[in-house]
Amino acid sequence: MRLLIVEDDPVLSDGLSVGLGLSGFTADTVGTLADARAALGSSDFAGVVLDIMLPDGSGLDLLAELRKTGSRLPILLLTARDQVHDRISGLDAGADDYLGKPFDLQELAARLRAMLRRQEGRASAVIEWNGLRLCPATQSGQIRGKNLRFSRREFTILQSLIEHPGRILSKPQLEERLYGWQEEVESNTVEVHIHHLRNKLGREFIQTVRGIGYRLSGPADEGRPQ
Structure with missing residues (x-):
């Protein structure tokens, strides 16, 4: 954040x-x-x-x-x-x-x-979406009984997507969340982190919308995460 x-x-x-x-x-x-x-x-x-x-x-x-x-x-x-x-x-x-x-x-x-x-609008400190449980305090998660650890930037991307279920976030929008003013933005950073997240969560968890950006693959009618 x-x-x-x-x-x-x-x-x-x-x-x-x-x-x-x-x-x-x-x-x-x-x-x-x-x-x-x-x-x-x-x-x-x-x-x-x-x-x-x-x-x-x-x-x-x-x-x-x-x-x-x-x-x-x-x-x-x-x-x-x-x-x-x-x-x-x-x-x-x-x-x-x-x-x-x-x-x-x-x-x-x-x-x-x-x-x-x-x-x-969340009551719980844990964020849940499509079988995934995220803990912002520890930047960790759990899916299908498997415990996961994320880098700060991996977690930022994942949390940003979960907070806007069904919405496509562009690469520049994600970069704005990842980098402060004094940090140099590397051209392929978002793609690398998305790749790492897919390795941890499954290839289909995050969708690429070609030419636009990324979104989660969960049902659009699930609404906001709990």
């Missing part, structure tokens, strides 16, 4: 990007409100980790702007302002979650997974 981190401390920002990457997220980082607005206007993110105290204003202003336009983008406030009244103000302003500094990186990752799960 691709996240935008809005944090002006470069050491913390880099640490968040690397640490959340180990938990399966693709994270892009900016340090100002202006850059955050530009990023949100040009890229598609699953969620935002937002500091409140930024060089050019308050993260609460950006939160208010997004909610005023009707945006339901999941936002977690991450800030040193961790008094009870600060948390209440942030949540009442439209934040989906609030975590004070200092924090545990694993807790942050778990809160993000929970926040995104609610956004997707």
Whole structure:
């Protein structure tokens, strides 16, 4: 899942990007409100980790702007302002979650997974589709009694497809979920990961729609994953 981190401390920002990457997220980082607005206007993110105290204003202003336009983008406030009244103000302003500094990186990752799960309308931490069970917390799965391990990018592709059953996702759409701004996109990366996924799940699990992209082979009327 691709996240935008809005944090002006470069050491913390880099640490968040690397640490959340180990938990399966693709994270892009900016340090100002202006850059955050530009990023949100040009890229598609699953969620935002937002500091409140930024060089050019308050993260609460950006939160208010997004909610005023009707945006339901999941936002977690991450800030040193961790008094009870600060948390209440942030949540009442439209934040989906609030975590004070200092924090545990694993807790942050778990809160993000929970926040995104609610956004997707899932009650369970496990995603199920067509006999496959996926666990985002461990980037693992099970199918026909067989335990599976996935690389971060394999899991990202598979989760992206499962979240849109019946929909064809193009190669550029998948690449956008796989890579941050600073990462070089290799021309055949998606094809390689699809090949590895088919070896693990079965050749027919993921269909290639020639000239368009990829989709799952499950029945179209199964609806959203549970």
